[in-house]
Amino acid sequence: LSTWIHGLAANQKAWSVLEDNGSVLDAVEKGVAIVESDFTNRSVGLGGLLDRDGKVTLDACIQDHDGRAGAVAFIQRFEHPISIARAIMERTPHVMLVGTGAEKWALENGFEQIDITIPEVRVAYEEWLRTSEYKPIANRENHDTIGMIAMDANGRLAGSCTTSGMAYKIHGRVGDSPIIGAGLFVDGDVGAACATGVGELMIRTAGSHTVVELMRQGFTPMDACREAVLRILTKNTDQKDMQVGFLALNKE
Numbered sequence: 001l002s003t004w005i006h007g008l009a010a011n012q013k014a015w016s017v018l019e020d021n022g023s024v025l026d027a028v029e030k031g032v033a034i035v036e037s038d039f040t041n042r043s044v045g046l047g048g049l050l051d052r053d054g055k056v057t058l059d060a061c062i063q064d065h066d067g068r069a070g071a072v073a074f075i076q077r078f079e080h081p082i083s084i085a086r087a088i089m090e091r092t093p094h095v096m097l098v099g100t101g102a103e104k105w106a107l108e109n110g111f112e113q114i115d116i117t118i119p120e121v122r123v124a125y126e127e128w129l130r131t132s133e134y135k136p137i138a139n140r141e142n143h144d145t146i147g148m149i150a151m152d153a154n155g156r157l158a159g160s161c162t163t164s165g166m167a168y169k170i171h172g173r174v175g176d177s178p179i180i181g182a183g184l185f186v187d188g189d190v191g192a193a194c195a196t197g198v199g200e201l202m203i204r205t206a207g208s209h210t211v212v213e214l215m216r217q218g219f220t221p222m223d224a225c226r227e228a229v230l231r232i233l234t235k236n237t238d239q240k241d242m243q244v245g246f247l248a249l250n251k252e
């Protein structure tokens with residue numbers, strides 16, 4: 001399962017990995033990587049919209065059935081943040097690296113930086129600069145983070161999440177998407193959840209973790225998502241027009 005219309009291509013890729021007997025972790029990595037490489041996508045990967053300093057900054061995380069996790073945040077010029085997140089999980093004793101430290105580590109570990117300029121993105125940025133107003137737009141299709149959760153034929157779960165974050169955010173802002181428990185949470189004993197929408201609301205409520213904990217208490221995936229959204233609505237009365245969404249999968 002994955003978020004938004006761009007998730008269809010990601011699901012297809014993930015499904016083919018599983019059909020070829022690939023691991024569920026490979027499936028969620030390779031699935032979202034398709035969207036990271038689609039430079040026509042304006043909210044995931046290097047085709048994403050810019051921050052207010054005119055940079056594309058990327059966030060991603062991955063988590064497996066046993067709760068092992070890797071995450072990367074505020075990195076620039078890498079095509080596949082999700083693969084860097086996985087490498088951090090598999091090759092370091094840490095969960096998360098950010099900014100220049102993460103970039104340095106990635107370069108030392110076989111990942112390459114590339115430069116791409118997308119005229120349309122530049123034009124949109126110049127247009128935005130005229131007012132420089134930061135207004136996250138709610139309820140529009142074909143935008144936003146890709147979060148993916150999956151189960152293989154043996155019932156093993158994994159999840160991934162990758163994004164260029166909210167357009168025109170403050171340089172250095174990190175949203176929910178690379179934060180385990182906010183943008184993604186996997187517990188093989190219970191289920192998995194991922195999130196999209198205004199990241200600040202997910203972080204404040206540990207959104208994806210909340211959904212998984214509710215499933216642990218017996219909520220269906222749908223009811224767990226509904227309850228988590230209701231909590232966000234109740235606790236954040238100043239944020240009524242903002243959009244949030246969850247996907248959830250229980251181990252059944």
Ligand code: ASP
Pocket residue numbers: 143144145163164165166174175176177195196197198199200
């Ligand atoms: N959650 C992402 C962020 O806050 C954006 C989104 O999914 O809409 O950066």
